[in-house]
Amino acid sequence: MSVSSKKSLFSRVALILIFLIALYFVLTRAIEYFVFTEESYGKYFWPRVNWVFPHVLCGTIALLIGPFQFSKKLRGKNVKLHRRIGYTYLIAIFIGSIASLGLAFTSKVNITYMMGLAFLAVAWLLTSGMAFFCILKRKIMQHKEWMTRSYVVTFAFVVFRLFSDILKHYEIMEHPATLLSWAAWAVPLLFTEVVIQYRKT
DSSP states (O other): OOHHHHHHHHHHHHHHHHHHHHHHHIIIIIGGGGSOSHHHHHHHHGGGHHHHHHHHHHHHHHHHHGGGGGOHHHHHHOHHHHHHHHHHHHHHHHHHHHHHHHHHHTOOSOHHHHHHHHHHHHHHHHHHHHHHHHHHTTOHHHHHHHHHHHHHHHTHHHHHHHHHHHHHHTTSOSOTHHHHHHHHHHHHHHHHHHHHHHHHO
């Protein structure tokens, strides 16, 4: 097997794995927010259901369709479908990030948590907006790079829940939300940037 074939196989396996993790997250954690009861949402989120639901709905859409945008096979065989998925992804992020800002500024946890969520929403908007801007300018490579950053920020919701459960389970931190409101997106984005720049060199 050639080096290019190995890379292609690795990319496919990675995308499938990412999609399965995202799907598991949606079916085990996000699905409860599609049941409109105070019991399902909890006392903290129920008063803000008008912000929570569009955020969860649009985040779920972006999370599940995002991996398909990185498929070379899809781009090669059906460019129109690739574009339609891309537009759906961007619209979902635009609506979801606005809802995120609404959630952030109505949060009653603390200022650090609030700002972490707010800047997560800003990072979501900016990375996705730059991806859209680059494709309009026909800057294909830059578009791919910004799409990668965008999906890393999208995946922050999974990272947040995963590490929150781990930290609580092993009693490392009783209330990790404040830390993870920043670390769930900033740390993965940092390492993603290192990988992107390493490839260029």
